[in-house]
Amino acid sequence: MSAATPSDDESGLPTADDVLARIDTTVAHPARRYNYWLGGKDNFAVDRASGDLIAGRFPAVPAAARANRAFAGRAVQYLARRGIRQFLDIGTGLPGPGNTHEVAQRIDPLSRVVYVDNDPIVLAHARALLIGATQYTVAYLDRDLRDPDGILHDEALSSTLDLARPVAVLLVAVLHFIDHPEPHDIVARLRQALAPGSYVVLSHGTADFLNEQDRAALPGLTARDATGFYPRSRDDLLALLDGLDLVKPGLVSVRDWRNPDDPGPFSAEEIGVYGAVARIP
Known part of the structure; x- marks a missing residue:
């Protein structure tokens, strides 16, 4: 994965030719597979085959993808209603209903959002997302989470967000693609x-x-992916959030985090995804 890619496009994103040159349809990519599980069309045969293979072993996986996206929407809504007006969404994935800026800007149209991803398919959709967004309130970075300084020092971030004021950083279903100890x-x-x-x-x-x-079956199911998958325990995740104030109900299944609706037919254990919102004191 690369950091920024040179571009002569006015949006600051790679050109269409650059994007096409970076798309590899021979290996499954998490963002495209996630899109497939959500019922989207922005995926290739290799992504669908990988998605079906994993779902064959773990039938709750498509439901987990939906529960995860719903969790992100509820978290953004919760924070926006409490006055947060700046969001940094890293590893955003392919745009779909309920994008971060749409949820936040329904509460305050001047909410500012910076999206970060380095998948070329995601970048191809970023132009349409930016065109439909309010000018100066949404930006998109072609950056890699494994280079946090590159993200933090990007001019597009500093021209959109003020890091001297509160910001909500979204790390939704992305850190489990990065091996220890980097997270x-x-x-x-x-x-x-x-x-x-x-x-x-x-x-x-x-x-x-x-x-x-x-x-033991997990590594084999993702062996041919563009990236690995590294599940972590509850204690591991609490260590990542050590020193922060967890918003109630704390670290729980994404299925259950402040969810007033029917959680669906799969249990929290079958969903297998933790979620939390934590405040920096």
Whole structure:
């Protein structure tokens, strides 16, 4: 994965030719597979085959994808209603209904959002997302989460968000694609850059509820992916959020976080994704 890609496009994003040159249809990509599980059309045969293989072993996975996206929407709504007007959505994935800026700007049209992703398919859709957004309130960075300083020092971020004021950083279903110990370093660097009163929104896959046989099967199911999958335990995730104030109900299944609706037919254990919102004191 790369950091910024040179571009002569006015949006600051790679040109269409640059994007097409970076798309690899021979290996599954998490963003495209996630899109498939959500019922989207922005995926390739290899992504659908990978998605079906994983869902064949873990039938709750498509429901987990939907529960995860719904969690992100509820978290943004919760924070926007409490006065947060700046959002940094890292590893945003393919646009769909309920994008972060749409949820936040329904509450305050002047809410500002910076999206960060480095998948070329996501970048191809970013132009349409930016065209439909309010000018100067939404930006998109072609950056890699593994380079947090590159994100924090990007001119498009500094021209959209004021890091001296509270910001909500969304790390939704992205850290589980990064191997240990990088997630700890990444989260620590992002936290250091945020003003008091900022928030971290986190969701992450876990193997806490899997039997040994299913746990052992996970690496093989993602062996040919563009990136690996690294589930983490509840204790691992609490360590990432150490020193922050967890918003009630704390670190729970994304299915259950402040969800007044029917959680669906799958249990929290079957969903296998933790979610939390935490405040920087």
